[in-house]
Amino acid sequence: EDQVTQSPEALRLQEGESSSLNCSYTVSGLRGLFWYRQDPGKGPEFLFTLYSAGEEKEKERLKATLTKKESFLHITAPKPEDSATYLCAVGKSGSEKLVFGKGTKLTVNP
Amino acid sequence: SAVISQKPSRDICQRGTSLTIQCQVDSQVTMMFWYRQQPGQSLTLIATANQGSEATYESGFVIDKFPISRPNLTFSTLTVSNMSPEDSSIYLCSVDSREQFFGPGTRLTVL
Numbered sequence: 001e002d003q004v005t006q007s008p009e010a011l012r013l014q015e016g017e018s019s020s021l022n023c024s025y026t027v028s029g030l031r032g033l034f035w036y037r038q039d040p041g042k043g044p045e046f047l048f049t050l051y052s053a054g055e056e057k058e059k060e061r062l063k064a065t066l067t068k069k070e071s072f073l074h075i076t077a078p079k080p081e082d083s084a085t086y087l088c089a090v091g092k093s094g095s096e097k098l099v100f101g102k103g104t105k106l107t108v109n110p
Numbered sequence: 111s112a113v114i115s116q117k118p119s120r121d122i123c124q125r126g127t128s129l130t131i132q133c134q135v136d137s138q139v140t141m142m143f144w145y146r147q148q149p150g151q152s153l154t155l156i157a158t159a160n161q162g163s164e165a166t167y168e169s170g171f172v173i174d175k176f177p178i179s180r181p182n183l184t185f186s187t188l189t190v191s192n193m194s195p196e197d198s199s200i201y202l203c204s205v206d207s208r209e210q211f212f213g214p215g216t217r218l219t220v221l
Contacts, residue, residue, distance in 0.1 A: 043212035
């Protein structure tokens, strides 16, 4: 069964304190690994897609990396506006469906 | 990316009634998806809606409870039927154009 596990469930950082979020996955044939940001009361906002082990993508203070078993979302020098829930999802080869993890709620204090 | 709107944005409903949620996309898309996000939980796929064919439901979800329409390539509806408090959730539609993009969601509270 395809599974996505995110850790930690919640993370509190001080502004400027860099850290990483983890997404472990098991899937039979990876189509892509997706990261989303979700603010309270809103739908998920697409951030990145990673397709193969070793791939990295960056956007502002965020950098996503992928191995064969997990993905990391690195946050460098975060700001309070980076506070949100970050969701990880996997897509399986031959399917358009996504399987989501439960998310990591990130709080960045000024 | 696609711009997706949903109506209503939120509603409070009585037990036993039904609510239809609309999803409109600004471009033609082949596949549309309906998800449920229960409080404190992640997104769970309810069904996949293709234009011109019956929706495909995931395990645990049935057509009688969540009928879906897909009349054209830019629009879909999800009905939550005979509601109970356990149906209180955020309902999200999404579209797939290489990546999946999500609508803003409909927050449903059932009393």
